[in-house]
Amino acid sequence: MPPEPPPAAPALLEVEDLHTYIGQHHILQGVSLRARRDAVTVILGRNGAGKTTTMRTIVGLLRPRAGAIRFEGRPIHGLPPYEIVRLGIGFVPEGQGIFATLTVDENLRVAMLDENPESRDRLPRIFALFPALERFRQARAGTLSGGQKQMLSIARAFVNPNRLLLIDEPSKGLAPIIVEHLVAALQEMKSQVTVLLVEQNFAMASALGDDFYLLDDGRTVHHGRMVDLVHDHALKKRYLGV
Amino acid sequence: MRRAAPILATAALFLLPLAFMDARTYVTLTVAGLAMGMLIFLVAAGLTLIFGLMDVLNFAHGALFSWGAYVGFSVALLLNQRWGWAAAPSVPLNVLLLAASILAAMVVAVGLGILLERVIVRPVYGRHMFQILITLGATIVIEELIRMIWGPNDQVMPVPLTFQGSWDVADVIVLRFPVVAIVLGVLVYLGITLLLTRTRVGLIVRAGVENGEMIQVLGHNIYRYFTRVFAAGSALAALGGVMWAMFSQSVRPAMGGEQLIFAFIVVIIGGLGSVTGSLLGALIVGLSYNYVAFLVPKAAIGINMAIMVLILLLRPTGLFGAGK
Numbered sequence: 354m355p356p357e358p359p360p361a362a363p364a365l366l367e368v369e370d371l372h373t374y375i376g377q378h379h380i381l382q383g384v385s386l387r388a389r390r391d392a393v394t395v396i397l398g399r400n401g402a403g404k405t406t407t408m409r410t411i412v413g414l415l416r417p418r419a420g421a422i423r424f425e426g427r428p429i430h431g432l433p434p435y436e437i438v439r440l441g442i443g444f445v446p447e448g449q450g451i452f453a454t455l456t457v458d459e460n461l462r463v464a465m466l467d468e469n470p471e472s473r474d475r476l477p478r479i480f481a482l483f484p485a486l487e488r489f490r491q492a493r494a495g496t497l498s499g500g501q502k503q504m505l506s507i508a509r510a511f512v513n514p515n516r517l518l519l520i521d522e523p524s525k526g527l528a529p530i531i532v533e534h535l536v537a538a539l540q541e542m543k544s545q546v547t548v549l550l551v552e553q554n555f556a557m558a559s560a561l562g563d564d565f566y567l568l569d570d571g572r573t574v575h576h577g578r579m580v581d582l583v584h585d586h587a588l589k590k591r592y593l594g595v
Numbered sequence: 596m597r598r599a600a601p602i603l604a605t606a607a608l609f610l611l612p613l614a615f616m617d618a619r620t621y622v623t624l625t626v627a628g629l630a631m632g633m634l635i636f637l638v639a640a641g642l643t644l645i646f647g648l649m650d651v652l653n654f655a656h657g658a659l660f661s662w663g664a665y666v667g668f669s670v671a672l673l674l675n676q677r678w679g680w681a682a683a684p685s686v687p688l689n690v691l692l693l694a695a696s697i698l699a700a701m702v703v704a705v706g707l708g709i710l711l712e713r714v715i716v717r718p719v720y721g722r723h724m725f726q727i728l729i730t731l732g733a734t735i736v737i738e739e740l741i742r743m744i745w746g747p748n749d750q751v752m753p754v755p756l757t758f759q760g761s762w763d764v765a766d767v768i769v770l771r772f773p774v775v776a777i778v779l780g781v782l783v784y785l786g787i788t789l790l791l792t793r794t795r796v797g798l799i800v801r802a803g804v805e806n807g808e809m810i811q812v813l814g815h816n817i818y819r820y821f822t823r824v825f826a827a828g829s830a831l832a833a834l835g836g837v838m839w840a841m842f843s844q845s846v847r848p849a850m851g852g853e854q855l856i857f858a859f860i861v862v863i864i865g866g867l868g869s870v871t872g873s874l875l876g877a878l879i880v881g882l883s884y885n886y887v888a889f890l891v892p893k894a895a896i897g898i899n900m901a902i903m904v905l906i907l908l909l910r911p912t913g914l915f916g917a918g919k
């Protein structure tokens with residue numbers, strides 16, 4: 354008798370046939386994806402494919418018109434953003450979204466949720482990953498370099514013991530050497546948290562990613578293992594232009 | 596240094612009127628101007644945070660000012676008619692009357708403010724046109740209520756004896772009540788600043804003023820904080836109303852509307868969402884109004900518009916604007 358196939362490991366985050374409107378525009382027209390526990394799942398797609406819209410819908414900043422989003426099996430679509438992230442999701446938005454008028458320290462403190470006394474204990478680990486943040490702790494976040502701002506934004510999503518990080522284009526506008534540093538830091542964080550990453554920089558995406566989803570015109574058009582995509586030149590050329 | 600620059604520049608500019616008047620007149624006008632500025636600041640402080648945090652244009656803020664003034668008026672009248680607390684030559688009783696009037700006005704304004712926020716403002720988040728229309732509508736209703744309860748005419752506000760008259764400081768006459776208003780304004784400014792910089796709620800509010808969306812995806816229920824800010828802003832408007840009533844020794848149903856125009860000018864000059872900017876803007880408006888009203892009476896209102904336009908040309912986000 355053939356052995357039973359192992360049950361598919363339940364995904365930490367499941368997105369099913371998502372439809373999102375911005376104003377009158379039907380932006381997401383069927384996005385589906387699953388982020389496996391302890392893996393890095395990368396969302397790829399051209400400019401305007403709907404990657405950011407997907408992330409913003411997941412955290413509740415946009416309300417889907419149809420479809421489902423489940424976190425640890427529990428439906429979260431329809432909850433307000435502040436309830437969604439409190440379930441254990443950290444969000445690093447496109448363009449970093451740091452508070453420029455607050456200090457680095459205040460940016461971190463405002464992100465620490467009161468019911469997590471554990472957050473304070475995570476600071477040493479965060480400063481080990483991003484030493485610059487400790488050096489500029491009392492500086493206004495607006496005075497940081499682009500790379501440091503990105504690190505602050507990632508650190509802010511990491512101060513709480515989150516199980517999932519959503520990171521939208523962290524390498525955008527950064528020098529190659531800084532991107533390398535980010536990749537190294539994210540490699541280390543990988544072992545502690547599941548990551549859903551939007552990344553246009555294919556070198557970074559393939560260095561970090563385990564699984565990929567390809568979006569085009571607001572739809573999921575392909576998905577699979579990152580290692581397979583790396584060799585699939587036809588697919589890369591067709592949807593990514595690389 | 597960049598923060599100090601606008602303060603120094605303004606201070607220098609305000610020595611200019613000395614060239615056109617004698618020193619005594621200058622001091623008198625300066626005290627009056629600072630007092631007027633502080634009272635406008637009380638109204639503007641709430642307005643700037645309400646706008647900064649939720650992008651809400653609250654034209655009903657002036658009506659809360661009027662309500663505060665009238666509630667304070669009723670309490671002052673009652674305490675004075677029953678026990679003569681205003682007329683009594685007793686500093687404690689006089690202060691008590693002022694404190695009771697302020698407290699009653701603030702309590703009523705907090706209740707009214709929460710009601711306004713829940714019922715009127717909440718359904719129109721993110722829609723400026725609706726906000727303007729519905730809060731203007733609410734203003735008309737609230738002002739009519741004042742006319743129904745207290746009558747349509749001006750009434751005389753009792754001023755406690757201690758705060759009447761003037762002190763004679765080195766041959767210069769300094770009116771008492773304006774000094775009280777200035778001291779109160781400084782205390783309120785320090786209190787707000789401490790709350791914003793030293794408490795967790797303050798930290799979240801400051802962050803929310805800069806980026807409200809981000810504060811929500813960091814797990815904070817921005818609506819809850821907004822309700823608190825709205826209530827606090829309403830209380831400050833009411834405080835401003837009571838103080839203004841004593842300053843001008845009268846109450847009128849439309850008094851809030853006039854203050855609101857000044858307060859909006861101040862919020863824009865100071866930079867949306869900045870309390871320090873509002874303080875500075877309010878002092879600029881209060882001082883220039885008084886100097887110009889003395890020198891060229893007809894230009895008194897126009898000067899504030901001119902200053903606003905000038906500052907916006909130099910710094911489009913206002914003196915302390917975050918540039919959002």
Ligand SMILES: Nc1ncnc2c1ncn2[C@@H]1O[C@H](COP(=O)(O)OP(=O)(O)OP(=O)(O)O)[C@@H](O)[C@H]1O
Binds near residue numbers: 380403405406407447
């Ligand atoms: N506020 C908006 N109003 C109207 N259309 C919008 C708005 N925001 C995004 N869009 C449209 O939605 C589509 C998807 O945008 P989205 O930002 O999700 O793309 P993206 O894949 O993140 O692109 P990029 O790689 O440039 O960040 C685009 O066509 C964009 O023009």
Ligand SMILES: [Mg+2]
Binds near residue numbers: 404406447522
């Ligand atoms: Mg994007």
